[in-house]
Amino acid sequence: MRVHTRRIILGLLAAALLTACEDRKLPYLGQPETVTKTVAGKTTEETHYPSIPAFSFTNQDNQTVTESDFKDKIYVADFFFTTCPTICPVMKKNMLKVYDEVKDNPTVRILSHTIDPAHDSPAVLKTYSNDLGVNNATWQFVTGDRGKIYEIGQQHYLITAAEDAKSPGGFLHSGHFVLLDKDRHIRGMYDGTTDEGTYEIIRDIRTLLKEYEQEK
Template sequence: MNKLIIVLALFSLWSCGGSSERLPILGERDTVKKMVDGKEVVDTVYHTIPDFKFVNQEGDTVSAQNFNDKIYVADFFFTTCPTICPVMKKQMKKVYEKFKGENEVAILSHTIDPDHDTPAVLKEYAKDLGVSGTQWMFVTGPREKIYEIGEKQYLVVAGADSTAPGGYIHSGAFVLVDKQKRVRGMYNGTDEAGTQRLIADIERLRKEYKDEKQ
């Protein structure tokens, strides 16, 4: 919880600033010592999303390798959600439409109700949203793995809660992840302003990588 508070506080500052050319790298970081040309140097090791294995709406196994060399947006939801999920998916659809067909950009939505949200249910859900193909993946898997990656890796709330509407509680955040699997931004997925900041920051990230190649 302390980690989440720190990240969200930093996120708030960066969101208000928005003046730096490069996006920040969020999450905890460590320093390691290594030898370079016979000299000891200190390098920074950033928090990265570890490997995972889930199943998408097509029934295919999805791992972190599916997102190699991609910028992607992650979020958490469930198909029967009576509160913020419909709004979030309406906003994420705008991201999908903006980058549709762009191989460099992907979306990864994790259900937090795997008992109900089977691959068949997720496929129908995607179809109802007007989503085709697998640029936007809806994934399911063991609930403990989904909750763990949400709270410990993407730094958002995701879990069962009998007191919450629908029986589950989750963050309304869209999480931006870069090609090195580092978290580069968190955005309010329930409003237009947050969605437009996300779209702009995806473009900024794409420019970062383009500039590095030049």
């Protein structure tokens, strides 16, 4: 009875989140910087929010993936490893829900970074993506230099990504999904291990898409 009740509550929550019609704008996350500009003798101040820097990784098809591949696209980023014995299976089950939502939208992408590049070669990532049923370019699984993966994760995506001998599988990483806009600004972070977090990011992807539609 309790399980049935919980399912009903989660279903109602999902419906409420996904059908919310409020006109709202997602926040920008990260420490902003105030830049002073002088144009034609007039001084103004602009607020600049941090963005994900240039990057270069290799995907499951052994192709180079850079920030230019995400030009004019919003995307969801996360960090994982294929042999993860704890939260990764749940995260990927939930990310599949996000994938099903966006896979036919050419302006949305998903970028999953392995934190175990020594094991997770392009071939391993290809098998992993195939097992998940991912069959188009919407969802990229990338590997690369370990230091650069950890650096971009911890310093720019604001998540945890590191080797840790005391953690299950030998690595410690965040369970968050990170939502980026077309300028690679972080617009939201969500618990990728929960139904609630998954419903929230799907809702906010729709909100962000609507925001760009309104700017046209």
